[in-house]
Amino acid sequence: MEETLEHFYNPDGIAVVGASQNPSKAGYQVVRNLTQRDYHGAVYPVNPGADNIDGLKCYPSLSSIENHVSLVLITTPAAQVVGIMQEAADRGDVKAVVVLSAGFSETKVPENAAMEKKLLEIARGAKIRVLGPNCTGVIDTATGLDTTIEPTVAQNRGGISVFSQSGALGASILCFMDDQPTPLGFNKWTHSGNTCDIDVLDALNYYGNDPSTKNILIYSEAINKGREFIEAAQRISPQKAILVLKVGRTELGIKAAYSHTGSLAGVDQVYEAAFRKVGALRMAGLEDMIDTAKALEMQPLPKGNRICILTEAGGPGSMAMDEIGAFPMIKLAEISAAGQQRLKEVVPPISLICQPMGYIDITAAAMEEHHTEALKCVLAEDGVDGVILLSVPPTFLSPESLARSLALAARDSKKPVLTCLLAGKWVREARKILEEARLPTFDTADRAARTMINLVKRQQYLSSLGGEVRI
């Protein structure tokens, strides 16, 4: 059996069984997503009651499609799925099936769970790989392929590929990414639902080998083949960051995960140990995940653990310091005496320079050039591996103009600069300008700091391998 998602992502002919003309049906939305976006491959709707769906010729049955079909999407009621799987197996050309239909093991009804077992048995016998049941399948922004029923998900291109056991979370990840000041693109997206066959390990292996995937985001309730996961992640992690959101940190979380998809979450500390071993970054939540993914997508990794906090306001600066202080692996940057002298010349006189070392508060008196000169100054310091820049642009300072200058000041830097402009609506456009210039922005100072911590963790993992740090 092929341990790959290749046939889901690069199908030679897609049949949609349960295709519908009724806009309130999943079978309608699936066909629509395949025809209204950029996907150019062959699509064959199957519905005995229609001649034509969304301008496409409709077939009465799977077996009546005379052309090659390698991927089948099933959106019919659960009771028909086993029969359709048999038909797919009998065709001989089908390699992959997405079962969008719900009503299987997730219902906890033994008869329904038995149907899931049966359909998998048929698939295995015919060497067909199955995604689902109770899932929405895959999205590929490079080809426009979209097997889902999600009408709202934007398809911005990027280097991040996503695997989610949960459809709701998988979709939320994409929505959050789209909702950033400058939409954060993605590459591939896989949702496994009940996960009867294709699982997190298959996705990890596939993304690991996929040249257009730069970093990998995973939401998972359980990792059943733990040892194989460790081995795969050990192979992939040196090239691509693996960000994992894994529920089941508490008894209650474990119970909810079990009730959701029947996953036995296992001992959380063991997961923690495994993630640490392979350098996978454990995410505290969705915000953490999107923040970190964004920083990895836009910025180089720091070369070391010495971080400079450059702030225009004491409160946000202290919040960032609090976060940094909780991680002994991070050090505040060492600014040279000459650097401190230079800073003194370019920032307002009341600024607090290196109190403590590595922490610079240029105060609310700071104008645009104070921000940019100070940033250039600290980026030029050998003792600085990365900068967290915080500012609450005062009323008489144009945030957009500040953003443009900062983008310019950080443009040629080989060191990561994470920014937080704190002023709600007032800085929305400025954040967009920063992110268009690939300077990631964060909602709060502590989130910027936590993201920097994740970058340092990634860098430390890579340097523990003794290899070169990817920048």
Add this chain to the structure above:
Amino acid sequence: MSTHPLIETEARHYLQSRGISIPEYRLATSPQEAVDHAKALDFPVVLKIVSREIVHKSDVGGVRVNLRTAEEVAEAYGSILSSVSERAPGAKIDGVLVARHVENALEVIIGATVDKQFGPVIMFGLGGIFVEVFKDVTFGTPPLSRPEAESMVRDIQGYPLIKGVRGQSGKNEPALTNLLVQVSDLMMKDRDLAEVDLNPVLVTSEDAYIADARIIITNRP
């Protein structure tokens, strides 16, 4: 699959035969023999009941530590047997184990088990209330590299106790790290092991000594 526990002498022998060093110990079946062993090993010593039917030796009064004279050893031998016969009546007794008492030691725990999803897993923590109340433990997945084992030791909250606080000398960290790596290698090599519990391991500034070992073996069908 079913499992069976080894008694302490078997567990010690098991570890020894696989290259893990165990402090010298001897089995006594009379007070006089216990005293002779104590003299041969040198005082102070500890005495522990050995019985397949007794898992929690302290709970039945089956352990006496820091015995400094022949009289104390003879007395302890008698009191262990009478206490055990009272609290675990009918338990078949193999004898009493005599070993050197280790002074100025910090008690730590090294555990290993087989996780359903991830296979072998190693646990490390400080003994006593640290593990029971504070759950101050770290986990690692074998095969452990030396840096991985080092960070398992350094990542517990109570690490300053190992490193040495308030003028106390630090404990032998490399010996501890070494033991973690050895247990990890053992778990990778011997797939019949269901559980290893080295509790306590006594760490001094000189070395790390396995003071008690519990091993559970999976029965092959």
